[in-house]
Amino acid sequence: MNKILKLTIVLFLVCAIVAGVLGVVNELTKDTIAEQQRIKTERAYAAVLASDGYAEVDFDKAAYPSIDVISECTNGAGHVVMTTFTGAQGKITMAVGVDTDYKCTGISIISHSETSGLGANAASSAEVGVNWRAQFVGEDKTVAITKAGGNIDALAGATITSRSVAEATATAIMAVESLG
Amino acid sequence: MLTNIISISLGAILINNFIFSQFLGCCPFLGCSSKVETATGMGLAVVFVMGLASAICWVINEYLLVALHLEFLQTLAFILVIAALVQFVEMFLKKSVPSLYSALGIYLPLITTNCAVLGVVLLNVQNNYNFLESLVYGITGGLGFMLAIVLFASVRERIEFSDYPECFEGFPICLVSAALLALAFMGFSGMKIF
Amino acid sequence: MNIKKQFKEGLITNNPVLVQLIGMCATMAITTTLFNGVGMGLSVLIILTCCNVVVSAIRKIIPNEIRLAIFVVIIAGFVTIVDLLLKAYIPALSDALGVFIPLIVVNCIIIGRAEAFCQKNTVGASFFDGIFQGLGYTLVLIVMCVFRELVGSGRFGGGLIDLAKGITMDGTGAGIQIFPETYGASIMTLPFGGFLTLGLLIAVMQYALKKSAKKQELKAQEEKEVEE
Numbered sequence: 001m002n003k004i005l006k007l008t009i010v011l012f013l014v015c016a017i018v019a020g021v022l023g024v025v026n027e028l029t030k031d032t033i034a035e036q037q038r039i040k041t042e043r044a045y046a047a048v049l050a051s052d053g054y055a056e057v058d059f060d061k062a063a064y065p066s067i068d069v070i071s072e073c074t075n076g077a078g079h080v081v082m083t084t085f086t087g088a089q090g091k092i093t094m095a096v097g098v099d100t101d102y103k104c105t106g107i108s109i110i111s112h113s114e115t116s117g118l119g120a121n122a123a124s125s126a127e128v129g130v131n132w133r134a135q136f137v138g139e140d141k142t143v144a145i146t147k148a149g150g151n152i153d154a155l156a157g158a159t160i161t162s163r164s165v166a167e168a169t170a171t172a173i174m175a176v177e178s179l180g
Numbered sequence: 181m182l183t184n185i186i187s188i189s190l191g192a193i194l195i196n197n198f199i200f201s202q203f204l205g206c207c208p209f210l211g212c213s214s215k216v217e218t219a220t221g222m223g224l225a226v227v228f229v230m231g232l233a234s235a236i237c238w239v240i241n242e243y244l245l246v247a248l249h250l251e252f253l254q255t256l257a258f259i260l261v262i263a264a265l266v267q268f269v270e271m272f273l274k275k276s277v278p279s280l281y282s283a284l285g286i287y288l289p290l291i292t293t294n295c296a297v298l299g300v301v302l303l304n305v306q307n308n309y310n311f312l313e314s315l316v317y318g319i320t321g322g323l324g325f326m327l328a329i330v331l332f333a334s335v336r337e338r339i340e341f342s343d344y345p346e347c348f349e350g351f352p353i354c355l356v357s358a359a360l361l362a363l364a365f366m367g368f369s370g371m372k373i374f
Numbered sequence: 375m376n377i378k379k380q381f382k383e384g385l386i387t388n389n390p391v392l393v394q395l396i397g398m399c400a401t402m403a404i405t406t407t408l409f410n411g412v413g414m415g416l417s418v419l420i421i422l423t424c425c426n427v428v429v430s431a432i433r434k435i436i437p438n439e440i441r442l443a444i445f446v447v448i449i450a451g452f453v454t455i456v457d458l459l460l461k462a463y464i465p466a467l468s469d470a471l472g473v474f475i476p477l478i479v480v481n482c483i484i485i486g487r488a489e490a491f492c493q494k495n496t497v498g499a500s501f502f503d504g505i506f507q508g509l510g511y512t513l514v515l516i517v518m519c520v521f522r523e524l525v526g527s528g529r530f531g532g533g534l535i536d537l538a539k540g541i542t543m544d545g546t547g548a549g550i551q552i553f554p555e556t557y558g559a560s561i562m563t564l565p566f567g568g569f570l571t572l573g574l575l576i577a578v579m580q581y582a583l584k585k586s587a588k589k590q591e592l593k594a595q596e597e598k599e600v601e602e
Contacts, residue, residue, distance in 0.1 A: 018451035203403035347581035355573030
């Protein structure tokens with residue numbers, strides 16, 4: 001019994017030391033991580049609709065469950081919508097800019113887990129991704145891929161990702177319209 | 181709710197199969213697949229542990245780590261839970277269900293280092309699944325693993341009798357066959373439910 | 375145990391992936407761009423070296439019965455530290471590798487080296503073992519990334535080159551286009567390509583090792599004949 005007690009104490013001590021060290025590291029990196037998150041969101045906002053500031057507004061969460069946040073541009077340019085939806089592989093988080101005429105001003109994918117080389121191109125900063133996302137500029141709430149009767153050419157080999165992004169953009173525009 | 185559960189299940193078993201699409205659990209997949217029986221044993225053990233681990237880790241994460249703002253200890257806590265769980269399951273089975281124990285026996289300790297188990301727990305947290313969704317994802321993820329390993333074991337039993345270049349002996353030829361199976365599973369990726 | 379021998383073992387004759395056949399999940403999963411490969415390789419190298427040093431330093435004071443549990447706790451500690459640091463200072467890499475960073479905990483390379491090497495060797499030897507085994511792992515990742523990226527999309531150094539030039543920081547840059555992307559076999563960037571590339575790589579390694587073993591045998595035989 002004494003032996004078991006000794007082993008338990010040793011294991012507990014090791015865990016306590018490791019947890020303590022992690023606590024210190026967490027304390028040191030916490031602010032930087034939060035800052036990185038903020039910068040990332042801000043960049044995504046600025047990429048879809050430039051403004052000097054953004055203020056969150058209330059919206060009907062029950063009617064639009066996939067929308068996380070709607071922010072109004074303080075310069076009166078329109079709204080930015082943060083939305084999370086399911087792509088081909090997993091969840092995609094995206095920022096959508098909507099101007100005062102309820103037209104899309106741009107989309108920016110913040111996080112995703114789509115297949116590299118296919119669906120992931122939707123978020124790529126290479127030419128293929130930039131050109132693909134540019135198609136969404138000026139589209140209204142009827143935005144859809146060509147297969148569904150719209151104007152957006154789907155990415156090669158990634159119809160499902162393209163469709164989900166187009167549908168989420170349409171939902172985002174509708175959510176902003178519902179604000180009035 | 182139900183559609184959500186069905187979509188998670190089909191996703192975990194076929195579309196985003198743990199082995200062929202997410203590469204989680206490749207080591208036991210290649211190591212324990214030389215015979216169909218051993219593969220089935222390993223698969224069963226994984227389903228069992230993945231389901232239990234998903235449920236227990238969800239509770240620990242929600243009521244201990246998140247409640248106390250200790251999210252940074254997730255990896256450490258989860259791996260300890262899995263290691264302890266595997267030990268308990270082993271002791272429990274040994275005493276109460278000896279027949280199952282002798283069938284799973286040697287595979288149980290190996291599961292601790294199966295990255296599919298830790299993977300499913302971390303993915304549950306990442307995807308913000310609730311308790312039921314986590315449990316379903318754990319069990320169906322395990323079933324996906326079992327499907328993959330049993331299919332692959334039957335392929336490997338045939339490989340033994342075939343001719344291939346000498347330098348492909350052992351792992352390389354297995355990996356090439358696994359590549360072909362992954363190609364087959366890619367066919368599911370076009371499926372989208374609801 | 376001399377350093378030169380350890381270097382050769384880590385990189386070639388006892389390479390963790392190609393010869394010991396461990397740590398393959400991440401090897402196949404993340405080797406789609408050079409950015410991911412180098413990032414993952416270096417993360418593993420750092421964690422492996424730290425764990426090796428700590429484990430060999432405390433090898434005499436930890437009770438034998440619970441050594442594996444203690445190893446796992448130590449590894450999980452270092453992995454979390456690297457995870458937090460990446461999130462804070464290289465968020466692009468943390469996003470790209472996702473769940474595969476925390477999963478380094480169950481990467482058999484680290485626990486395997488702790489159990490097989492550090493338990494029996496001094497801190498110095500374990501330190502170099504960590505570095506060389508880590509380098510061997512990184513080398514395999516780089517070879518796989520370069521091959522899959524080139525065949526798959528006709529590019530080289532995606533993300534990494536742009537990062538070095540400071541164009542984009544998110545690791546999705548195009549790199550150098552060697553041939554047009556439309557001629558690439560994009561299937562190589564999918565899971566199929568991961569399994570296939572690793573299979574071919576291990577086959578090449580087995581071929582080379584067998585050949586050099588045969589050569590040595592022949593040489594030994596010749597020497598024997600001369601002596602006689």
